[in-house]
Amino acid sequence: MASSDKAGPVTIYFFSGTGNARNVAHWFSGIAQQRNIPNTTTDIARVDRKNIQPPPPGSLVGFISPTHGFNYPPAMLYFIFRFPRSKGNRAFLMNTRAGMKLSKLFVPGLSGIALWLSAIVLLLKGYRIVGLRSIDLPSNWISVHPGVKQKVVESIYQHCKGITEGFAGKILSGKKVYTAFRDIIQDILISPISIGYFFVGRFIFAKSFYATDACDKCDLCINNCPVKAILAVDNRPFWSYRCESCMRCMNDCPKRAIETAHGYIIGIMILINMGIIVWFWQAVGKFVNIPTDNGWVKLIITITGWLLTFAVMVVSYRIYHYLLRIPVIRQLFYYTSLTRFRFWRRYRPSKRMIRELP
């Protein structure tokens, strides 16, 4: 850590699905307020991302977002890519990750390229990066694991609030804090997965949601989605490809009517990987000889597999949504969905540690 100039006005931008990143943003701004430093905290879901106002000269700009698939989610990435250039303004980046607690041990999540890619983009835009920090708040990814118990959530929140405020104090005192460098080796090692998630994985997860018969068509999920990804099709919620799998809709549905269709996803993956892709390459092989030991051919086969997966997901989700009209099909998907079990729970951020802005 090295000391440099003091903080001017602070402008924080955050994206948040279920509240973790929003709380980190508010904790940071709380420290700025304690020190009488002018500050603003903005949810990027509420700004016109095509017309972003440049930060005032001499200010400190913060970007805070969850980690999705070892990267920032596309909403935050696009925001940073479009962010106005600067002549020497300072910037800090934070990502909230999937923290867990095993007995008394706090286990961190994994960042991948989340901070590095955005830091490089901001450097190229003329910002001086003064802070890089991950905060290991509880995992909200309930499509892949049961929701964290509330007692554990409170404990992780308590732990992370202090860490965030300590980081904020140092950055606002003009210090540079690059805690993220501790994870750089593991981040580089897992970085290829972030590319796979960006181009394929996220679209599969976006198509894993459906609304059960418990849905009373209140439209809360449609209105509250931060990227307006849910449409009303055939008089029930339909998840479009804009979905970032932020988990807000699933966790906030008052009727607990949104489930992850594990049966459908596993079935369609088996169909794609053991049926459609094999069939496709057998058909191509009838016309040309494919040298499968060639590196370029392997890459083409991989990319073609991704494109086929994407195409089949587009078509099959529409068919699947249509079939949900039929009660017996709805029951089939419901009974093959793990999220329906009571023990799976939903994710709730801490009730005690939330700091709302005045």
Ligand SMILES: Cc1cc2nc3c(=O)[nH]c(=O)nc-3n(C[C@H](O)[C@H](O)[C@H](O)COP(=O)(O)O)c2cc1C
């Ligand atoms: C689709 C998805 C992907 C995720 N990928 C990662 C990841 O790669 N690494 C990680 O540590 N946490 C991952 N998480 C966990 C979240 O980043 C973490 O729970 C975060 O604190 C949620 O913040 P939010 O409440 O502001 O949305 C993922 C969560 C979701 C929903």
Ligand code: SF4
């Ligand atoms: S929030 Fe739940 S109950 Fe309301 S429309 Fe969405 S799925 Fe249905």
Ligand code: SF4
């Ligand atoms: S549809 Fe649901 S999970 Fe997807 S971005 Fe919107 S609120 Fe998040």
